[in-house]
Amino acid sequence: MPRAITAPFDSDVDLDLGSFLLRRRGAVCVAPGGLLPDADPWSTRGLVALDADLVRRGYLLTSELRSALARLSPSGLAEAGDGLLARIDHLLGADREHMPLFRRFPDAVPDHAQLFFTRQIRAFLLNQPRQPCAHCGRRGAEAGIGALAPCAHLLCAGCFDGLTAEGRGERCPTCGTPLSAGTYLSEDNRIGRKAAEEFGGERALRPLRLITADQVTAAMGEFDRLLARRTPLSPQDREDLTALLAHAPQDLPRRLPAQIPVRETKAAVLAALLRRGGADALPVLAERVDTATDVLRLLWAWSGAEPDLLPATARRLRLKGLPRPVRRVLLDILEGLDPTALVEDLRRHRSAWLRAGELLHPYEHRRRFPNVTTAFVVLRGTDLRTHEVGREHAEPPAGPLRVVSLGEHTRLGFTGFAGRVEALLAAGDTEGALRALAGRPGELVRRLHHVLRVHATVAPGTPLPESALDIVTTALTRAAPGPLLGAYGALRGTRTAGERRLYFPRGTVSLAHAREDHGTLVPAELALPVVESIEAELLRRSGADGERYELALLDEGLGELVAPFAERAAAKTLVCVPRGSRQRLPAGERLRLFLHWMQPAELRVDLDLSVALYDERWRFTGLCDYTSLVHGDRAAVHSGDYVSAPPPNGATEFVDLDLARLVAGGSRYAVMIVFSYNDVAFEQLTDAFTGFMDLGGATTAGSPHFHPRAVRQRLDLVGDAKVCVPMIVDLADRRYTWTDLNTGADGGFHSVYRHQAEVGALSRDVLAHFSPENRATLWDLAVARAAACTDEVVVRGLDGGLRCWRRGVGESVDAFAARLRALRGQDSGTVSALPQLIAGRRAFVALVDGDIPAPEQVSGTLYRLYPGPVDAAPESLERLTAGDLVAGLAPRSAGVAAR
Incomplete structure (x- = not known):
């Protein structure tokens, strides 16, 4: 009988599937086996407190989920509610700093719970009327979203009219509360205005949907x-x-x-x-x-x-x-x-x-x-x-x-594979090198730029021989999507002599190194046939599985999202923004950067949060850190320097940025930096994370410094690194580039001022390296999939407008994809509103912001970067991540071609 096989298991790994479903799918699981036949009166009351706690964190219960929670026993609701709030706080980074608003939830709920919830809903509506309807998910001024009186649950005019026509207009469809004669709460209210001033911002509530399976x-x-x-x-x-x-x-x-x-x-x-x-x-x-x-x-x-x-x-x-x-x-x-x-x-x-x-x-x-x-x-x-x-x-x-x-x-008595390839390249035999590399397609694709550079050196002005191009084309059909997309971005970009190139050595953290490249330039006419072969291969793979959609809805903003690469070294984040992507800042005038860490009991750790400022030519204009707590006319303000973070509470530092004042003071770029002053690696800390919040309007005195619902991004500090550059903010364009980079600090990094030149040079190199023309983007992936799998594509522009492209009779997939990629040759005519556009159809939807209403009876595939009302769509709409989009380009049989 075989001996039992056992091994130690890492008990520190978070095995909470509830957090997994909340983070990846915006869903809460309520197993049917634990539900009562009808709603429990005490649980219904307790839900008011849960509503208030969730809206404080920027979340909203959909009507289906709320109805299921009401059928839990009071003790079951207490456990589910505490668990849900704890998971959300952990995702937002608020679990160290704040306890739930009502600590004895749902027992002994304070009398002002309903008043607090009503006050918060009014604040959201005054700042941003485009909140989602809790019943159908629609949003926007045209939907007529309002807060029902007296319960304050959000309902659009269409849902209210439909319920009234069915004879169910006397009660709230979310909680069943009898409605007052006025139906909706008045927004122009002194308490609501005061809450709106404290809240600021324009963030929409994120709906939490129900999953009934275990x-x-x-x-x-x-x-x-x-x-x-x-x-x-x-x-x-x-x-x-x-x-x-x-x-x-x-x-x-x-x-x-x-x-x-x-x-x-x-x-x-x-x-x-x-x-x-x-x-x-x-x-x-x-x-x-x-x-x-x-x-x-x-x-x-x-x-x-x-x-x-x-x-x-x-x-x-x-x-x-x-x-x-x-x-x-x-x-x-x-x-x-x-x-x-x-x-x-x-x-x-x-x-x-x-x-x-x-x-x-x-x-x-x-x-x-x-x-x-x-x-x-x-x-x-x-x-x-x-x-x-x-x-x-x-x-x-x-x-x-x-x-x-x-x-x-x-x-x-043999020479290794790498030695044979290097010998052939050193002799200028590019075709021989390609033949040797053909047995390892991934290695061939990774070295395409090098091979073309050698060819341009030994045979300047001559194209790649057809036999060599055939070897490349054959190898492309078997290469993994990661190297394929990397070669696509590197070869289609414009190169200049002596340019600085960025390298990311393989490791547990993303260390970046840059150097000047004085090698032979690869002419565009030499790289063009290879680029076209890669584009054809992407189209072939996108349509190889035969899946078809009636419609594709794409977001032009996908062009600013880099196709994910080197994910092995990516940090854990609240929103999975691929490294190098450029995103809009929140609409407010103020950002609050934060850093929290907690050291082990036996070790003192001093982390520092700093912001280095540069003008449009990357000349240093100032600093906000522990040596300079206030920059300019309070354009940047540091909260103060902690030199240790003992358990159980740790320490937190903040830097507030006034964007308009920084620009007026001559700054164009703000580089966020976190470093370990006493040279302790992040991996030795009990807990450490950084990120930023959108403060929007001014906050009142006495308000908490850490606002969970205002958190827009959080990044965990891990690995053997000691210096992290999470993002670079373009103050003039109101955009930030998510870098998630670490830099070497072998000799210590105790002052940003001392290293201002190195920080500025690295930041400039990062922005150049991740420009859209030099990297494959999610727009490239989405266009390939849409062109190969459907004949009708609707694009939401950066201005929010909708434009339509239809594949012409006899038009090839390549030609259709070329029109889409360049956003030219669109069809004339009016495009329906988004809810009606995809409702009841099989669609491929790829968006930056999931802010469209959740359509009913829709099926197909959905990618979105930021959560929103679309997350409440039915399970028939399959959710994908950016990594899943890349995985969809897996090699398939070369005999299957895109139409």
Whole structure:
């Protein structure tokens, strides 16, 4: 009987599926099994307090969710309400600073709960009339949104007229409260105006929708999507996958897809199977592990580390022992690999394999696994004439590998893959290099710019030969979407001699380095055929699955969202803005930057929040930090410097920016910087995060400094970094570039003023690197999918206007995509309003802001960056992330072509 397979499990990982559903789908799960037949009167009263607490955080219960919560018992509602508020506070970063408004919810609710809720709703409506109807999700002045009297729940005129026609107009459809004679509360009210002045801003409430299935069933709907990703998962996605694996049903091996493209993801899944124990996991290993590096990744995941094989991870990793059955299966897998490839893979990660060999004990089974033994002999440089294994002197194991020397070190008689490619490029043989690279399409696509540069050097003014272009075109059909999109952005951009180029070395955090590039420029006419081949491949892949839509609704603002890359090193954030994307600032005149951290009990940590200011030519204009608390005419104000953050409350620093005053003072760019003054890495902190809030109008004296509902972005500070640059604000254009970057600080970073030149140069390089013409964007992905999968596309412009494109009779997909990509050749005629446009149709919807009303009876696919009323759409509208859009470009059969 096989021995049970067990391993330590990381108990610090958040396995709360409720947070998972709230963050990814804007949904709250209420299982039908725990509901009473009818609403409980005490729970109905308690819901008023929950309404007030949620609206304080910027959220709104939809009518379906509120009705379900009312059918919970009072104790059940107390538990559900406390849990929901705690999850929202954790997402917003308010869990350290604020307790729920009503601490004894729902027992002993204060009498002013209803008054507080009414006051907050009036504040929202006075600042921003475009709040969503809690019944249908519509919003805007044309919908006639108002707050019902006396309960203050939001209802549009259309819903009220419909309910009245059905004879149900006497009660609120959300809570059932009898309505007053006036129906709607008056907005022009002294209390409401005072609340509006305190609130400021124009943020719409975010609806929370109901999921009636149990949490495991609802959450596992995301499982296949994460496994299908073709790019490494972000830290947040990896944490979500860990939670899903911990709650996965017992038939997990049968739920796995035929392929898991990302090797790190596959290792995490296989390690989870091993932790469950039993012999059923062993055949899965033999079936799915097909390279030596897969084995190494599995050992790391089994030991509780990220299977990224990074040196930084290796320094902290302590490998866990393997049960004998697992060890034998892994040695069997290694023995069955091509011997030459086996040695090459082992030498690629030599130090890691030396440690892994201590677990696998290959010499103990040298006669059963001769190839594995020989590979480790080569790896260790063992002299077989003097090395003794067991009781007898070892002879070179039999096998196809030939040991050519038994001198001081054992060596192999072959040249590695990378060496062969470099030799061909050094000789100027670009076609030979492409043939060598063709066996590894991902490597070929990553090196396309280098190959074209060599060709432009050795054969200036000549196009790439047709035979070489055919090799590239064939390789494109098998390349992963990440390298494909990276090459697309790099080759279509305009390059200049001596330009500064930005590099992101692979690591646990996103460190950026820039240098001047004086190499040969790749002419546009040389790169154009390759760019056109990539565009054709994107179209082919977008339509290869045969899925069709009746309509596509795209947002022109997608052109400012960079297609996600290097997600492995992305920080966990409240809103998953891809690194390098440029977004509009909130409409208010004031931003509040915040930094919170809490140090371990035995370690003092001093973090500092700073803002460096530059003019339009990147000349330094000022600073707001612990050395200069006030800049200019109070255009930037620092809250004061904390030098430690002891538990349990930690410490928080703020910087308020008055955008108009900063511009008037001559500043164009504001660079937000967080650094560790006493050189303690972020990973050593108990908790640390930063972000910004939209203050909107002025806040009154005595109001809290941290406003949960005003939080627009939050970023967790993690990893072995000590300096973080979260974003760069363009004060004149009222936009910010989300950078999520770290910089090296080996010699200490104690003063932004001392490093002002380096900070300005890095910021300038970042803005140039992430310009839309130099990077693939979500607009490129959305256009490819829309052109390949539908004949009618509606684009919402940056000004909010709607324009329509229809594919002409006999028009090719390539031509239709070219018109869309350039936003030219639109069709004339009036476009219907958005709710009527997509209601009842199968649609592909890709938006920056999910602010459109939730359509009824709609199906298809939805991507949105910011949450909004569209989140209340039915489950038939499949939700996607930016990573899912990239994963949809997975390689498919080359025989399937876009029409």
